[in-house]
Amino acid sequence: MKAQRHAGSGRGVGTRGSTLADAAMIAGVGAAAVGALGLAVVATVARKVVVPARDRPSEARIVRIDRSAGTIELISTPDTIVPGRYGSWVTRRAAYVQLGDIVEVRERTVVRTLLGGDIEALRVGQEAEFSGWFFRRPEELGLPSEEVLVPTPLGPAPAWAIHPEAGQSSRWAVLVHGRGTTRSEALRAVPSFRNAGYSCLLVSYRNDGDAPPAADFRYALGDEEWRDVDAAIGWVREQGAADVVLMGWSMGGAIVLQASRRTSHPELLRAIALDSPVIDWVDVLQHQARENRIPGLVGRVALLAISRRWGRLLTGQATSIDLARLDYVANAADLALPILLMHSDDDGYVPAGPSRALALARPDIVTFVPFTVARHTKLWNYDPERWTAAVSDWLEELVPLPPGH
Template identity: 80%
Template structure:
């Protein structure tokens, strides 16, 4: 290709530039479009992956800690230090991909890298040094561990029978019932911690399962709705309690279970039964939670925003596999604070680490007439009872006592 002369000069010297033929220009344009198309495709894949992580139930929970040392004779275990494992209180720990479970107690020693805690019970003989440890706030796995009689029942939901536990007060079945709803990625075992407090206050306790939690029947798409559909299973549980003689029902939920019971309280077919709502580390605004998680996981802001749109718009179902989109606006209880009428007990830790406490505080500020806010500061996510069971139980008991004098605004 011969150079083409131009009237350009550099310090008086004539310079030449190569001629760009149509063929070369076209190739450059096509290459550029290909790069843009590849980048767009990669972006779509990333958005889909982020959105699916929100709505697809996880089969395996991450194990952020590991067993470093065991002393069965002394009854101690040393774990890798994490923000959760170094918090005082009583906890549980799953090991070997949930093949075994142990109960952990007081902290004996901490270093920058590890923490030594007491072993209180569980599958201690199954523990081995080097096993991953999934720290849990459940503590109890079965009602038998509370030393209380219980009944295994099934709730008739639109998807089929969902297993549940019933624990009555010492005097027998009550007309006051507490429907206890676990959070995302857990089971009804999470709610066992609340049973003694409600039982002592005269409530029959119904610990429920709901769609896609591994116990209740799954949906055909096997996708969470973040409370936008799960509330139907809780409504079926309310109907069950009515059949058993309930005249007053308190709903309590942990984390996503909080979003579920708030939806149930607003959309139930049995509104005359619902007396109040109690919330532990609840999701008050899913957009706030998901944006927080995106930042924590260093997901680009634009990807996070588009992923939010994907789970809430019909076009996004192609990426997520959802049968129906999620109405995130309906799940924002700060924006919808004026629609709430029932008394609410709201407990949240400022260092939650997973679900920021900001929306809980905003709801408490917006509706001081109905919200009793009990703040914690070092209890982490859904581990308020574990960190300070006396304070947690007293807060619930006092609030339940105060319901007798509450009048709807």
């Protein structure tokens, strides 16, 4: 089926664009924003896309702590007022606490239950980063795990291997976290895969703070990170894997989709699961530009900067990013594996439009499970029963690859 280009995508962005068109647009930026100053703004915007942030911005602040009642009061934000179980980093990740149900929503604050973590380290006035991780390490799930090293092209990358109760399986799930997070993000999915009989490998990849960094210390938005996931597929193959499911969150979704198309082990791959995935980076980056009130022309030239050779002088990238190759709606016809796609319509960071477009383009392979209210990568946190049922039911319907296929 020939996929149709979905509305909202940036036509002409990618490695196949016209140099003359680039030059005309850059000239427009120079005229509109006084030459060098305009390019400096473009460089700042473009670098925010590809440079890993050392500290994630804090969305909230602690207003009150009641340890006897086991509650915490936070400034209200779109994330802190969503029901469910979450984690919160405070004091620039010096402490971590687990948060539960909402007790009360006030005019500008929200009161939630404290479930565990570094509660004694909490202080009024601390900034709080709201997280969907909930679990930080495998032992918090009560499961035995093994710390392993995956030999990636850049060097050994740490990963967790967790097996089902019956022991190591020939069916594996390779779980890939999103941008600005670590493999802890994927721990929420382990029980579902483990109960279905899968061994799990929770991987790290270049520039995530655990794996060896790239030489330029720049994200490639999946266009290079897939190589580390492919190395992980090779590692589980050496452990006896005969059937592999890939799962990714946010940018991790873009990474596993790219890995599925470019892997050196295609015969092992059985299916792909995606949670709040980036299906089209142009759509995401245009959305972020609008949210941050970045002038449209500046945003468009920033997209060109990260995808053209000349832009490397502004961004510090070693290689340009092929944004056209990372548009999985435009390239939907190239996808072949069964896909479970879960996305919240009010994601707030990665719009769900491209996910819906992919589901419409490839109904033969995509099982689309829409959420509302859940926000970005917090689907499990908001409704763990529905999330778990969606994953478990989908895994149950997958037919294992035949031996020796």
